[in-house]
Amino acid sequence: METELVQYIRLVRRWLWLIVLAAFLAGGAAYLQASRQLDLYQARATISVGTYFQAPNPTSGEIYTGMQLAQNYVILAKSHSVLQAAIDEGNLPISVGALSASLSASVVNQTTFIQLSATHxxxxxxxxxxxxxxxxxxLNSPTNLTPEQQAQVDLANSxxxxxxxxxxxxxxxxxxxDAQIATATDPQEIERLNEQYNTVISQINEASSNIAWFTDTIARLQQRTNALEIVEPARLAGQVARNEFQTTILGALVGAALAFGLVLLIEYLDDTIRTVDQATQTLSLPTLAVIPKFGKSRASYSERLIAYRQPDSPVAEEYRTLRTNLMFSANGGKAVFIVTSPGPGDGKTVTIANLAVTMAVAGWRVLLIDADLRRPRLHDIFGAENRVGLSTLLALDPGDLPASEMSLHRLPPHYAECIQETEIPGLSVIASGYIPLNPAEVLGSAxxxxxxxxxxxxxDIDIILIDTPPVLIAADSAVLASNLDIPAVMVIEAGRTRPGGALRARDRLASLEIDIKGLVLNAVSRRDEGYGYGHDYYYYYYYKKQEAGEKSASNGGAATTRRR
Known part of the structure; x- marks a missing residue:
């Protein structure tokens, strides 16, 4: 659960600009729409379902039935037939759709009262x-009595x-x-009057009972559960208050929610490798380094040599981490590595160039070979000549060299010109040279x-680094690593390399029993990877230091100008 929450937080951080933009646009549109609306007025009416509330002792069954009927009448109130009849009878200048949109019907909670309201x-x-x-x-309810029921009521009343x-x-x-009994003296007369008195009393009781029965009959006929009565006629409730702030906030929230849904869809459709966890789980290889995205997309190759141009930067520190992990895996002896990638554009050439710089700066003597005889770029990074290089050396037979000339510094001139020194002490580069017609055969030659x-x-060489073409583009990397028994390092670009391509590249190398030391996750977004406190502090410290240096240089320049 916590992992999923962290992933959602990273997702929001990465797409925060889109969510904020969508919220701003939706909120602005909602505000404009609300501010342009006309003033609205509201009218209300209350209708009662059933007449049980007029009865002194209504039953619970009548109340429950009335509440259930009220729900049905709410639906009936917005039916097309009722609305059309209301328009026709009242000659209302409005359509059924508009009337339905402005009308609302609801049941007052825990009652049988229906409240009708409309705005216009x-x-x-x-x-x-x-x-x-x-x-x-x-009119659409059985409120009025039937002729038979009305006849019963009239008969009962008569x-x-x-x-x-x-x-x-x-x-x-x-x-x-009573008066005659009071004045009578004859016992027989009194007895006769008492008998008449009792008879009249019985007649009175019988008449009262019949009146009560007929009254109850009328009440039962008039008191029905399924009957409607207007208890509060339609009246103007006042002007509807416009809450533009609430409308704007609601619009912004809806826009942000839609943007977040779009982000989830984009992320669902995006099957590229973005994080170390994804790369490790997909390829089952150790991650040697995580290189953050740096520089501009249109920056020249020489500007991407950040380990030399900006050695104190966090990115340079990541390249030093790669150097440490590789040298640890070398287990002593002369270290030799091939650097490749599944496809083009993953950043393998920039990665191997910066790796070579960190090794040379650490004091090792590094030979960097551009074996990408299809699309060479190392000479652009170091500003070297590509007139001669690896293809030139491969056209020459090193067996002709005497044993005394095994040192780089003792090579004959036509050999030595293929190995160029760089501005970084201890780093030598062999450019690709001319592009042969059959690069794979040339690299696999004796x-x-x-x-x-x-x-x-x-x-004269401590470390050899070889830049090779992408594994899925050509067989050069596999041929070279297999023939020379050299371990490989795979570079994949976050947000670009797909798991299927990375797996095919790994399997192609593994099928030739090539030792894959690990992978380098390149061009990682800090928001995707979620660097911890240490990285955040390092970034803060580095950029603060850089800003201080720029200010110091600016102040120094200003002072020089004043002295002049």
Missing amino acids: PDPILVVQMVDEVAKQLI EIARLNVQLEQSRQRLAAL NMQQWFRFFRSSP
């Missing part, structure tokens, strides 16, 4: 819109009226009997083996 620039029209939709919603008249008459008769034995036995 016209305050009068917005009230008409809500009012007509509420009316059409009621019976209640008749019973009320009968009840009043019975009560008057009861009062008269003369190449003899010259290699000569260089290896020369007391």
Whole structure:
């Protein structure tokens, strides 16, 4: 989980410019859109589902059913038929789509009340819109009684009226009997009046019971769960406040989210090797060095010799790390390495040139050979002549040299001119020379083996570094490493080399039992690799020191000018 979080953080750091740019553009567009909108007015109306709230003791079943029906009426309120009927009946100058977009319907939480609201620039029209939709919603519900139900209600009302008249008459008769019983003296007469009194009482009780039954019937018919009633007519709620700041922030967040989604898509489609972990897991080879991306893309080859031009830079320190790891793997004796890459443009030539500089600066006598007889570049880096070089030497037979002339400094002039000294003490370069028609055959020739034995036995050479063509472009690297039994170092460029190409290059060398010492991950973005505290401190220290040097030089120049 922590590893994934770190990867996402690195991803955001690498693409932060895109995310910020997308957020800025989206936020700006949202602000312009919000500032150009007309003032909006809102109208509201409230509708009740069912009439249970008028009952003294509503049941829980009625309440629950009303709440479920309210959800359905919310959907029905925005249906095409209801909206079209509202437009037709109210003669509203608006389309169904526009009415649907401006209208909202929702159920008040934990109630059976539906709240209809709409927004529109016209305050009068917005009230008409809500009012007509509420009316059409009621017309589409079984709110009114059916003819049969209405007939039952009318019959019950007439019976209640008749019973009320009968009840009043019975009560008057009861009062008269009370008076007669009070004045009567004859026992038989009193008994007869009491019997009549009891009969009237029974008539009153029966009439009251019938009135109650008819009243309950009317209440049951009128009190239905699936009925709508407007409890608050449509009215203007006021002007809708425009929150341009919130709209801008929301637009910026949406833009940033879309940009981040695009970044994830790009990263998903990007199958190149970017980090040390990816390179190590893919190739199962040790990483000898991680070279950060440096310089400008259009910089000349000589400007990329950073180990010599800027020896205190962090990049030069990485090349020194490569030197240390290679010399440790050499296990004593004269070190010889071939530097190659899966494909062109991975930076193998710049890598071997800077590696040679770090070794020469450390005191070793280094011979750097440009065996890339297809696209040579070492002479451009060191400003050497390419008129003669390796191809010239391979046209000559070193077997003709006497044993006393095994030293580089004792070679005859036509041999010695192929080996050029550089401005770095202890570093000699053999350029490629002219381009032969068959580079692989030339590098695999017997003369190449003899010259290699000569260089290896020369007391003037401590380290031999050979730049070769990419493995997947030509067989030169494999032929040279296999014939001369030289270990290889593979350079891959972060964000450019694909795992498939790197694996094919490794397998091609391994099939010839060539010892691959490890790989160099070149042109790594600091945000991709996520350098630790030490690297960050080194970068900070180096650039602060460089700025101080520039200021010192500037002040010195100014003082010189003043003295003049």
